[in-house]
Amino acid sequence: MTQMRVAVIGGGIVGLSVARELLQRRPGAEVVVYEKEDEVAAHQTGRNSGVVHAGLYYEPGGLKATLCRRGVGLLHEFAQDKGVTYDECGKIVVAKDQLERERLQNIFERAVANGVPDVRLIGPDEITEIEPHAVGVAALHSPHTAIVDFKGIAKALAEDVTAGDGHLRLGTEVTSIEEARTGAGREAVIIRSRSAAGGSPEQIDIFDQVITCAGLQSDRLARTSGDSAFPKIVPFYGDYFMLSPEKAAQVRGLIYPVPDPRFPFLGVHITRRYDGEVMLGPNAFLSLGRELYRRAGLSPKDVFDVVRTPGFWKFAAKNVPAAVRETRTALSKKVFVDEANQYMPGIDPSEVTRGPRGVRAQAMYADGSLVDDFVITGSSRLVHVRNAPSPAATSALAIAEHIVSEALSR
Template identity: 75%
Template sequence: MSVGRAAVIGGGIIGLAVARELLERRPNSEVVVFEKEDRVATHQTGRNSGVVHAGLYYTPGGLKARLCRRGVGLLREFAHAHGVAYQECGKVVVAKNEVELARLKNIHERAVANGVPGIRLIGPDELSELEPAAAGVAALHSPTTAIADFAGVAEALAGVISSHGGEVRLSTEVTGIVEGAASSSSTRGAVRVTARQRGAADGPATTEHFDQVITCAGTQSDRLARGSGDDAFPKIVPFYGDYFMLAKQKAAQVNGLIYPVPDPKYPFLGVHITRRYDGEVMLGPNAFLALGRERYGRFGLKTRDVWDVVRSPGFWKFASHNIPAAVRETRTAMSKRVFVEEAKQYMPGITLDEVTRGHRGIRAQAMNADGSLVDDFVITGSARVVHVRNAPSPAATSALAIAEHIVAEALGEERSG
């Protein structure tokens, strides 16, 4: 497809990667990124753990596995080229008992099938050598799992877009997308985008026409999609995750990433220990229903967002099937002590006075009508309007590869890799 003008909705890492990819493939096209906040990477990109996943958990041959493995290489190359922090600190997935060891062996098999470099099972002695503060009966060691400054990557992508003739419009919120709304000066089948300036005094709505629109709107993805005629599901249900920070003296005892073995009974991973690119060490996150898609404070709610959740029968089905997980996460949400106890299963020496509250992130969790969580990427739409409806972890890791995939699909081209 020939693209004269393209709009990308969302200034997170995926939206910016898509815009860059469009400019790479169509250098003479006009590309505009619409971002409603006053800077890029405000939401999920700038509030995640900073982990560059190596591809341990994903079904071999699946889209997640393929995009993750390609995305790691592309991200590493981009970060190094643009002076963005990127460090292969390594990761251990720690088994506490024989039941978890059996699950760990299955993860090892997947990681090998996915081509994760250097992956291997290790015993407690070698675990102690790699992470002296950790404890477990065995672990899976991934030496190339990395940490990165994803907000810095997003800012670098925005710079590349501008230097290649694209435009990143900050504080500009898209309020409507209508396909087939051609103007007298646009081609048949063009897409009308309505937007407004945000600020102290919100500006009037303006309308422009584009040949191609790709939405990468995170927690607002389902609303934009529905507003342009796409299906109601999957629906976004927001879950917040709190992080706590280790005191510097204790943080110095952590060399990389210390993760639990995923429990198939629970929909979320659970509290883990994460070194950041800036040297800080975080505990978390937990996962609890957020009272707003973009509410990061501990108090207050967004009525519309809460109503969207409670009126969905699928959410209540999900809740009824995950009562043990809800109990566990409620306890970590209500009590710092319980939160720290979760982390102490893998790093026994942590004390309450060595932990302070950190930031909160919100995960855009896509949910089907039957209450099941969507675990893979969901990309819908038409030839001219493409919606990224779900981009779960490892979306930040895979962002540049996801962009290749989306843009190739949108333009009807062969994908790279």
Template identity: 55%
Template sequence: MTSTSSRDREYAVVGGGIIGAAVARQLTLSHPDAHVTLFEKESELSGHQTGHNSGVVHQGLYYTPGSLKATLCRRGVQLISSFCRDRGVAYEECGKVLVARDAVEEQRLEGIYEKAVANGVPDVRLVDRAELADIEPGAAGVRALHSPHTAIIDFPGVTRALAADVVAAGGDVRLSTGVRRLEERGDGVDVRFEDGTAERFRFVVVCAGLQSDRIARASGQDAWPAIVPFFGQYVLVDRAHEHATRGLVYPVPDPAYPFLGVHVTRRIDGGLMVGPNAFLSFSREGYHGLGLNVPDTLGTALNPGFWRFALKNLPTAFQQLGGVLSAQEFIAGAAELVPDLADARGHRATRGIRAQAMWRDGSLVEDFVIQHGAHATYVRNAPSPGATSSMAIAEHIVEQATVQHGLGA
């Protein structure tokens, strides 16, 4: 155990995804005299949500103005784009269109445009069919919202660069080190590891993603919100159709369904990807095959909020089932947005699993949720645009913690 004087300068972060790495780096920037340790249970960083998403840097089109998602997304874009330029991490502003196919979707599109303007999204505009054809010739629709600065990125590459800064500042990155729970004491917090050992720190931030609720509950925090995992399947389009779009082509979200819907995304490596759908996952970390994990499945089954949610969304779930079972049916859905994909072939990529937080009444948590204990802070909900917002979330957490926990005093 470290001495008292040394322990006063010892901070830890649990979770080696992009948010955890960003928080660890921000702690070294804001408190250069502190020693920061980043713990990750896997043998490499960004092994879960960070490394299994669509790789899109969002601009803040959909989020309620004034919410944490809206404000931290906009700030996050500024920070992460600058960071990528400085570090040579792959980043490309390929642009994005949200395509309306009928009058109902046109009306929804106008509401999204109003939010985007209120959130300060730069150069966003509504375009008619002719302008859409100039911007994205492969897309089919009657009207669209164009966000020219939406970008694609190498999120794992960003995570590695953030962690490298932690090490360069004298901190540690400890892989293959799973954390079971925190035990808060009068003068700090004990981090209890999966192997039964423990270490004392003055302050800890938990950025555990898919396991965030479990670590929080085991540490004596609120049971809610609780994570219900949803997998998103991606399909890589054959090389002959990789140039079916210039940028990103998205549908207009249906407010009756809580997720975005299948879209067409360019990848930073040059490929074209369709997805994701959203379907209940039987595992929090099962990326292949059925992915059945009995404890994870039982955890969802015993969650009363899940059943309330499921009863409201069964019809939409059945609509998604075809794409889950058939990659070609999945691509056929995307062809409604980009007709040139109608005869495309594709193969499944590794799926992503979204750590969707849910309240006890079955409602999905709409905004980022960050909770504070006596000597620890818990990130309880940070799905998309969490990766985009990661460096801004880190700023926000460290600014709050510096005041609430007296860091640096």
């Protein structure tokens, strides 16, 4: 019997989880992971806040809620098995006024319906017992919300892939994917790739099945195989500021605001990291490059891709208040810090320093609406993960189960 050959494109946490799942489901299969960077987890996986989301916000019974809850358990077990830092530091979602208290009740009801363990509503006195420097009229407490080293998780996944006789092709950029018949009349998927460093000829490989998990480049890669232009990736950057060690010592876990339905993104929150540092952020502002992490320059290709998309302008017109808020946080360190001061007063701009930047692959439909759920397209032999939204890192191992089941059932 001919050995099954499967390619996974993308060396982030989702792609690596998919490759590992394939090797477990199909022993003896040849699994190849393509990653254009020289290391795994170079983009969204290695540049997020490190929060393991408990499943507070998601529609009960929906795919995001289901995969998040299963993903938390799988991630915790995997981290313990691999010796990767995982800390159930807990989280409070703080309501500043009566209106936010009412929204908090809705979040609480969703969390209970989703099976989030030991979640409860608390008052001002209990807020300060949990986070002595936080203030609010009420809060939701999720004691098992955790933080983890996601880059460490990705490296451990990569080790599992290679230990299972999978292959990692780092520094290899896929340029096109095409379904075709070989000379022997065999249905297959042809991948063309090249060294990301340049200087080497194009390489052609033939696979029985291909699964793309390309994150920030997911729409472009799908388009090379003739897939739909939408959903399209519109990149939004998120900046973080780091608290001074003295101020960071005042934070025990995670302190979040109540989501405001007027805004498409959550806004600035306070996050303890697995390494003990504490971050403020992120904000969310249109990025001038899909993989632009420095605070200068732009990618003309990426900017043109956004401005020629009618849906983006529809989105912008509907979200003027959000644009104003995010513009102010992008331009002013003081305004950024003041966002956090609403529920943890006393942070002075002099007590924070600029931290890392991440870029979020925000999928958008042609009408300008944001995609908030999983989008998987393609055919029986070619599966595109067009959108794996937050909490994708938390849910990665469960997402892999779902994607691999979907791919193999085709």
